[in-house]
Amino acid sequence: MRLKVAGKRRRWILAVLVIAWTPAAAQRSLPDDRASLVQAIDGKRESYATIAKQIWAFAEVGYQEAKSSALLQQQLRAAGFQVKSGVADIPTAFVATFGSGKPIIGIVGEFDALPGLSQEAQTAARHAIEENAPGHGCGHNLLGTGALAAAVAVKEWMAATGQKGTLRYYGTPAEEGGSGKVYMVRAGLFSDVDVAVSWHPGDRNEASPTSSTANITAKFRFHGVAAHAAAAPDRGRSALDAVEAMDYMVNMMREHVPQETRIHYIITRGGAAPNVVPDFAEAYYYARQPNMPILDKIWDRIVDAAKGAALGTGTTMDLEVTGAVYNVLPNEYLSGLMNRNLERIGGFPYTPEEARFAEEIRKTLTDPPDVAIGSQEKIRLMRTGAVNSSSTDYADVSWNVPSVSMTGATFAPGVPAHSWQATACAGSTIGVKGMMVAAKSMALTTVDLFTDPAHIQKARAEFDQKRGPNFVYKTRLADRKPALDYRK
Numbered sequence: 001m002r003l004k005v006a007g008k009r010r011r012w013i014l015a016v017l018v019i020a021w022t023p024a025a026a027q028r029s030l031p032d033d034r035a036s037l038v039q040a041i042d043g044k045r046e047s048y049a050t051i052a053k054q055i056w057a058f059a060e061v062g063y064q065e066a067k068s069s070a071l072l073q074q075q076l077r078a079a080g081f082q083v084k085s086g087v088a089d090i091p092t093a094f095v096a097t098f099g100s101g102k103p104i105i106g107i108v109g110e111f112d113a114l115p116g117l118s119q120e121a122q123t124a125a126r127h128a129i130e131e132n133a134p135g136h137g138c139g140h141n142l143l144g145t146g147a148l149a150a151a152v153a154v155k156e157w158m159a160a161t162g163q164k165g166t167l168r169y170y171g172t173p174a175e176e177g178g179s180g181k182v183y184m185v186r187a188g189l190f191s192d193v194d195v196a197v198s199w200h201p202g203d204r205n206e207a208s209p210t211s212s213t214a215n216i217t218a219k220f221r222f223h224g225v226a227a228h229a230a231a232a233p234d235r236g237r238s239a240l241d242a243v244e245a246m247d248y249m250v251n252m253m254r255e256h257v258p259q260e261t262r263i264h265y266i267i268t269r270g271g272a273a274p275n276v277v278p279d280f281a282e283a284y285y286y287a288r289q290p291n292m293p294i295l296d297k298i299w300d301r302i303v304d305a306a307k308g309a310a311l312g313t314g315t316t317m318d319l320e321v322t323g324a325v326y327n328v329l330p331n332e333y334l335s336g337l338m339n340r341n342l343e344r345i346g347g348f349p350y351t352p353e354e355a356r357f358a359e360e361i362r363k364t365l366t367d368p369p370d371v372a373i374g375s376q377e378k379i380r381l382m383r384t385g386a387v388n389s390s391s392t393d394y395a396d397v398s399w400n401v402p403s404v405s406m407t408g409a410t411f412a413p414g415v416p417a418h419s420w421q422a423t424a425c426a427g428s429t430i431g432v433k434g435m436m437v438a439a440k441s442m443a444l445t446t447v448d449l450f451t452d453p454a455h456i457q458k459a460r461a462e463f464d465q466k467r468g469p470n471f472v473y474k475t476r477l478a479d480r481k482p483a484l485d486y487r488k
Contacts, residue, residue: 236277369414
């Protein structure tokens with residue numbers, strides 16, 4: 001359908017049409033081969049729902065996702081992919097490949113959970129399945145499974161049509177602070193990829209070319225001298241004093257950093273008993289900033305604060321950098337391509353039961369939600385220049401390969417990630433519905449990239465222009481080994 005209307009009125013009418021289309025109406029507009037691909041994904045809906053729920057139940061944290069990784073690998077092998085596991089010196093990382101030659105398109109999946117977010121599925125009250133246990137509060141059970149659904153559908157389409165090229169599924173662990181993809185980039189696993197495609201769970205359907213914050217994480221470990229805290233405190237040197245001194249100095253520093261900066265920490269070890277001067281204490285720090293060079297300088301100041309804390313308390317300090325990621329390099333051309341496919345797929349309605357669950361869980365939020373129930377039926381209009389305050393190791397892929405990602409409405413509108421409410425949604429039927437929208441949108445985008453070389457050429461041109469001719473990718477992880485026990 002074409003409209004001969006110019007300017008703002010035309011954009012408004014198109015937006016209304018996008019919102020008004022049902023998924024079925026949008027999918028009927030697809031060519032036969034694309035419609036068949038979408039139908040193939042829908043036909044395996046229950047299977048993918050089961051896989052997503054299994055990974056949700058495993059709830060394995062970074063670098064410990066043995067069951068989740070094995071399940072995805074099993075599914076990919078059964079679908080006809082060649083799977084190489086344990087890549088980049090990471091036991092749970094893998095690459096699954098189908099086909100050969102150019103172009104090479106990568107679909108990226110994740111599957112790690114978050115500590116302390118155990119929660120019953122589709123339950124609108126805080127009720128952990130196991131106290132202090134992990135939970136999928138960022139929906140990575142859906143992320144990895146949705147990427148699997150897209151990859152299998154594209155593989156079947158390639159086999160049926162004789163399409164040349166290489167399709168890869170990247171199984172990437174420890175996105176939550178472990179920087180799994182950075183090690184995979186460093187190992188050269190993305191070096192020949194033409195375009196990388198992914199998605200992320202959220203509370204809306206959107207394919208805008210947004211950026212993110214760069215992020216550096218580390219554990220600061222202080223070593224002191226134990227002594228009786230009452231009988232001989234003068235003989236002790238408190239490692240906990242050092243942690244608290246560091247924290248105080250960093251907190252004062254907040255006034256003197258750019259306002260977009262985020263610094264957060266926890267004290268992971270603070271001693272064993274109040275009557276023993278702690279000879280060991282540890283703080284776990286995250287620092288974020290939209291600009292990596294600025295973040296590098298801020299991080300040096302944080303390290304200096306730790307050194308000063310050790311000097312002032314008569315202790316010693318060492319640190320382990322557990323993660324470091326760039327800000328996302330958005331690709332507007334690829335986002336436009338994915339957005340068109342997302343619009344073709346459309347959003348989805350809630351059943352009455354799902355609507356009741358969404359309404360009840362929204363009542364548990366601290367602040368009133370800024371989006372309404374019903375927004376999951378719509379596609380948010382594209383916006384440019386936005387920067388999310390969150391971070392992702394997918395950003396490092398985006399600085400090495402033209403990359404695109406979208407958000408699927410897997411959480412009730414207004415529910416933030418990294419919350420027990422998100423865990424409840426990630427294990428629910430609304431989570432699966434959002435996952436299916438993402439899977440179909442990714443699959444259509446991947447098919448477009450295989451069938452029209454101009455898409456890759458235009459994406460690459462923008463990628464090269466934004467990086468600039470003198471860009472050299474460097475990471476603070478350098479030659480460090482993956483911090484496989486950072487969640488232990």
